[in-house]
Amino acid sequence: MFDDDIQKINAHLTQNISRFVENQHLRDICLYALMSGGKRLRALLVLEFCRVFGGQDSHALMTASAVEMVHCYSLIHDDLPAMDNDDIRRGKPTLHKKYDDATAILAGDGLLTLAFEILSAYETHPNAHIRCMMISKLASCSGLTGMVAGQYRDMDLLPDYNPNLLDDIVQMQYQKTGALIVASCVMGALCGEQMDKDILSMVTDYAVHIGKAFQIKDDLLDVLSHSSIIGKATQKDSTAGKNTIISIMGIVAAQEKLDYHIRTARGILSRIAPPDTVARLEHLTGFISDRQL
Ligand code: IPE
Ligand code: IPE
Ligand code: MG
Ligand code: MG
Ligand code: MG
Secondary structure (H helix, E strand, C coil): CCHHHHHHHHHHHHHHHHHHCCCHHHHHHHHHHHCCCCCCHHHHHHHHHHHHCCCCHHHHHHHHHHHHHHHHHHHHHHCCCCCCCCCEECCEECHHHHCCHHHHHHHHHHHHHHHHHHHCCHHHCCCHHHHHHHHHHHHHHHCCCCHHHHHHHHCCCCCCCCCCCHHHHHHHHHHHHHHHHHHHHHHHHHHCCCCCHHHHHHHHHHHHHHHHHHHHHHHHHHHHCCHHHHCCCCCHHHHCCCCCHHHHHCHHHHHHHHHHHHHHHHHHHHHHCCCCCCHHHHHHHHHHHHCCC
């Protein structure tokens, strides 16, 4: 159902690297990180929310490129020895294994920065106010009030975080994973020139639920799947002695929590637009809980 869009997203990512990165070796490094077969969920959310509100694919594809660059940067840094110390990502050696730690740090920095250069480009949206709103959203959701704060908490580096408390884990997971998913949905809506505060707030509510669901599923796959299927190491959380929603609630209750978030997200989606308009988003919502990788 989404193969055509994934191809378009991949083509745009490749074009943007050719356009914005001068040095061929740096291009190759970026392409290794970006083009290794991610699911492109965040990019698809941008595209679909833009379409729901009548926006143009050409704008959404630029925005989607920016979001995938931030996502891929987060994976590169997440895999570094100082963080999760992972050797395999998307079935291939992680960037620091293929190259070295310094390359991985710098490639992450480069992709993060490039995302904002792309968002500021005229082709991303002719309306400068909308571009500015998207830049602000992506910055807050990926930075020190979003993903970076969540990663700090996940590494147990913040004194206000208690890794044994369910509420703290839920909040940490929302920040490290959910916030970028919120940014993707809201930026898609902005790309479609949707500026109504009530509608943007419903889009945010929907995204908060799928964001939480997405990380619960990631943790479930960590326990229940195998690296040959999901293309990254499994049993990481238990090996690292890290509490997750699963270690605290158990698999069955975690699955119920996941189902609750998906059900609630579906309910919100049905209030955002008529069923035929959100049919593809409905499908993506189901994919978040059904996915096997
Ligand atoms: C993995 O994200 C990292 C998390 C936030 C849990 P994805 O599962 O979306 O990774 P790719 O892009 O499909 O490889
Ligand atoms: C990562 O969470 C979230 C990010 C911000 C990258 P995980 O550490 O659980 O993601 P995986 O399992 O390595 O993909
Ligand atoms: Mg991690
Ligand atoms: Mg990790
Ligand atoms: Mg994980």
